[in-house]
Amino acid sequence: MKKGDQIISYAMILPAFLLVFVLLIVPMFQNIYYSFFEWDGLKAPVFIGLRNYVSTISDNNFIVSLRNTLIWVGFTLVFPVMGGLLIAIFINGIVLENFFKSIFFIPITISFVATGIIWNYMFSREMGVINNFLPLIGIHKKVSWLTEVPLNTFALLIGWTWQQLGINMVLFLMGLVTIPKDQTEAAMIDGANKWQLFIHVTFPMLRPITTIVITMAMVNSFKAFDIIYVMTRGGPARTSETLAVTMFRETFTLFRMGYGAAISVILSVIVITVSSVYIKRMTRKDLLYY
Amino acid sequence: MRMKIRPGRIILYLVIIILVLIWLLPVWTTFSVAFKSPQEYLNQKFYQFTREFSIIENLKNTFKIYRLHKHFFNSLMYAVTGAGIAILTASMAGYSIIRLRPRFNFPLFLIIYSGTLFPFQMYLIPVYKLFYSIGLYDTKLGMILIYSAICIPFSLFVYRGFYTTIPKEIEDAAKLDGCGPFKSYLFIFLPQSVAPTAVVALFQMTWIWNDLLFGMVLTRSPSARPIMIALASMSGPSGGTIMPYTMSGVIFTSIPTILLFVLLRKYFISGMVLSISAR
Numbered sequence: 001m002k003k004g005d006q007i008i009s010y011a012m013i014l015p016a017f018l019l020v021f022v023l024l025i026v027p028m029f030q031n032i033y034y035s036f037f038e039w040d041g042l043k044a045p046v047f048i049g050l051r052n053y054v055s056t057i058s059d060n061n062f063i064v065s066l067r068n069t070l071i072w073v074g075f076t077l078v079f080p081v082m083g084g085l086l087i088a089i090f091i092n093g094i095v096l097e098n099f100f101k102s103i104f105f106i107p108i109t110i111s112f113v114a115t116g117i118i119w120n121y122m123f124s125r126e127m128g129v130i131n132n133f134l135p136l137i138g139i140h141k142k143v144s145w146l147t148e149v150p151l152n153t154f155a156l157l158i159g160w161t162w163q164q165l166g167i168n169m170v171l172f173l174m175g176l177v178t179i180p181k182d183q184t185e186a187a188m189i190d191g192a193n194k195w196q197l198f199i200h201v202t203f204p205m206l207r208p209i210t211t212i213v214i215t216m217a218m219v220n221s222f223k224a225f226d227i228i229y230v231m232t233r234g235g236p237a238r239t240s241e242t243l244a245v246t247m248f249r250e251t252f253t254l255f256r257m258g259y260g261a262a263i264s265v266i267l268s269v270i271v272i273t274v275s276s277v278y279i280k281r282m283t284r285k286d287l288l289y290y
Numbered sequence: 291m292r293m294k295i296r297p298g299r300i301i302l303y304l305v306i307i308i309l310v311l312i313w314l315l316p317v318w319t320t321f322s323v324a325f326k327s328p329q330e331y332l333n334q335k336f337y338q339f340t341r342e343f344s345i346i347e348n349l350k351n352t353f354k355i356y357r358l359h360k361h362f363f364n365s366l367m368y369a370v371t372g373a374g375i376a377i378l379t380a381s382m383a384g385y386s387i388i389r390l391r392p393r394f395n396f397p398l399f400l401i402i403y404s405g406t407l408f409p410f411q412m413y414l415i416p417v418y419k420l421f422y423s424i425g426l427y428d429t430k431l432g433m434i435l436i437y438s439a440i441c442i443p444f445s446l447f448v449y450r451g452f453y454t455t456i457p458k459e460i461e462d463a464a465k466l467d468g469c470g471p472f473k474s475y476l477f478i479f480l481p482q483s484v485a486p487t488a489v490v491a492l493f494q495m496t497w498i499w500n501d502l503l504f505g506m507v508l509t510r511s512p513s514a515r516p517i518m519i520a521l522a523s524m525s526g527p528s529g530g531t532i533m534p535y536t537m538s539g540v541i542f543t544s545i546p547t548i549l550l551f552v553l554l555r556k557y558f559i560s561g562m563v564l565s566i567s568a569r
Contacts, residue, residue: 008471009390016383017440021376021512023439024405025464027416034415087309090302101546106317109551110544113518117525117540118316121323121533129319129336162316171562223409226502228524247411250506257415264411271409 035261042053045258052262061238062263065246068153069222072160076221079161081213084168089202092176096194101173104166112163119159123231152232152240159227168213172218175209176202215275219253222271243267319425324348324537348538356520357512358539365517366546367430369495372437379438379491380418381456383481384449385475389461399450405443414507428510436504441494448561452486487505489561492554496547517543 035052039045056062090101107115122129123145131142145155179202187201203210225244228234234241234249241249242265251260304475323331327344334340352358379417387395402568417436418427426432456479464474505516512520521543551558 005390005471006392008393009392010385012386012390012472012475013395015384017398017402019379019435019439020402020405020442023436024408024413024443025401027413028408029419030416030419031412053502083550087306090306100306100310103313106313109548110540111502111518111521111547113502114499114540114544117521118320120525121537122316122319127331129315132336150460163311170559174562176557210350222546224555226391226500226518226522230525233526243411244411248414248503251415255552261415264409264414268408268412272407275407278472 001177015142022043031261032265034258037258037261038256039258040255041257047207048258052259054263055259056266061085061241062246064180064239065241065243066076068240069154069242072157072221072224075157076160076164076217077214079157081168081217083161084165084213085172085210087165088169088172088176092173101170104169105165106166108166110163112226115159116227118230119155119162119227123155123158142154146232147236149239152236154211156228156231156240159231160221160224163227164217168217171209171213175206179205188202218274219271222267222274243270296507320537320540323423323533326534328532328534344534345538345541348534349542351444351532352524352539355535356524356539358517358520358542359410360512361515361517361520362543364430364433364514365386365499368433368437368516369546372498373441373491373494375434375438376394377487378493380442380445380490381480381487382475383442384446385452385479386471387446388450388453389475389479390471392431399446402446403443405439406447410440410503414503418507426511427508428514430514432508433505433514433516436456436508437498437501440504441490441497443489445494448486449483452483456482485557485560488554488557492550492557493561497549499547 037045038048091097125144145151228245232240234245247260247263250256325340325345327342387399402430421427464478502518505519509515
């Protein structure tokens with residue numbers, strides 16, 4: 001390459017690089033640095049080593065938040081992911097496939113905040129729609145979904161499932177389309193029933209996409225913030241917080257910046273660990289050779 | 291051939307129909323409440339439909355009380371400029387990394403791409419502090435900068451993947467015609483980038499429009515606050531807001547993203563395929 005071209009090639013990368021470097025990469029390292037300090041955002045920060053990390057263990061709010069986060073991840077794997085898979089398998093190829101697909105796809109097109117508001121209303125005690133349906137299953141009192149533990153986390157997760165299931169379903173449908181017809185036909189001729197077909201043919205063929213969907217869904221549930229913030233603000237009494245919400249509260253409501261930074265580092269370590277499968281595939285170099 | 295109707299099949303259909311009804315219930319509820327007047331909302335049963343159709347009146351009130359229209363235009367501006375800057379800078383960088391291949395192109399790509407790996411909580415405190423100290427806190431410029439920075443890594447990934455698929459002959463022909471690297475980006479590669487640009491526009495504009503976190507942390511006044519903060523303030527765990535107003539706001543603020551999905555729906559799948567197949 002000519003020298004001038006070399007300079008141009010770097011100059012073309014520079015704007016993107018600068019924006020990301022100054023606003024994301026440097027802050028990331030600063031954030032790790034802050035996590036070793038006690039700091040209220042006003043007074044000078046005091047270096048306390050690892051004490052922010054150590055004190056999470058004895059912080060009841062943190063423990064509750066961590067437990068909620070794990071509940072979120074577990075619930076996400078069962079309902080939005082497995083539910084999405086089952087619905088995808090069922091509607092794949094049936095007459096009304098596109099109709100069903102669009103119905104489950106609707107929530108993807110609106111924001112988490114809108115979803116939170118809608119489900120906040122659905123679950124509200126006095127005017128909410130859900131409580132109106134309870135007499136049908138024999139419950140004749142008004143349930144305070146959003147202010148009782150563990151119902152509040154459950155209510156949040158219903159709203160979350162409503163929004164997230166569609167995206168997983170679409171991804172699984174994408175995977176199902178790529179399964180060659182002759183494979184399933186051969187199994188059918190060999191006398192496999194629907195269940196055997198699923199276990200021995202469909203599911204193994206879906207493996208690659210399943211890995212991606214599971215990782216993506218787990219990472220997303222670790223990061224969930226908007227729905228919780230809108231529906232319960234993590235409350236009452238911080239009982240429905242997850243790590244993402246706890247970080248926000250400690251930092252910007254209680255002004256324990258160093259502690260908040262430490263929580264965000266812990267959250268990042270978890271998220272990076274979970275998505276490492278993904279990253280490995282991502283950083284393959286072979287894409288570079290055309 | 292006669293289709294055998296098995297009971298298992300019928301139960302499956304019943305289950306899926308019930309699920310469809312559950313999925314539609316919140317949608318129907320949103321519209322039903324948004325059309326009611328506040329009086330109707332208090333007096334009618336939840337399944338009764340409005341007689342007054344006061345959604346326009348409700349929406350006017352959200353403009354008056356929550357200044358929803360102002361935040362709406364803030365976010366429209368953020369979505370267009372933020373995604374626009376990401377599209378320009380990322381396509382340029384992607385072209386350079388994959389076609390010009392300067393030294394360290396792969397490490398440079400990895401550094402930029404690493405911006406998608408961390409949860410946003412990782413950036414909040416330092417960016418807040420940085421913006422505060424250099425006067426970008428609570429400004430439109432600050433929001434545009436952080437939104438485009440967040441959008442660049444994924445956009446770069448999409449363009450980088452796309453530019454590997456353009457045949458080398460096209461580039462060589464351009465070279466023979468005396469096109470320098472920048473010209474060949476501007477006149478040959480960029481005009482061909484309709485598909486990746488549509489993917490980036492759909493995903494990133496939607497993300498910026500829906501953002502709550504950065505808006506809450508980095509802005510304070512209505513002149514800079516994005517739409518989702520205004521919308522979130524119309525509802526809360528304690529209630530106390532007028533639901534028909536809130537629901538009309540929910541519908542109003544969802545129009546742009548729904549439009550984007552309808553217009554660019556064929557790119558949704560290809561975008562998913564693109565980002566997954568490369569992974």
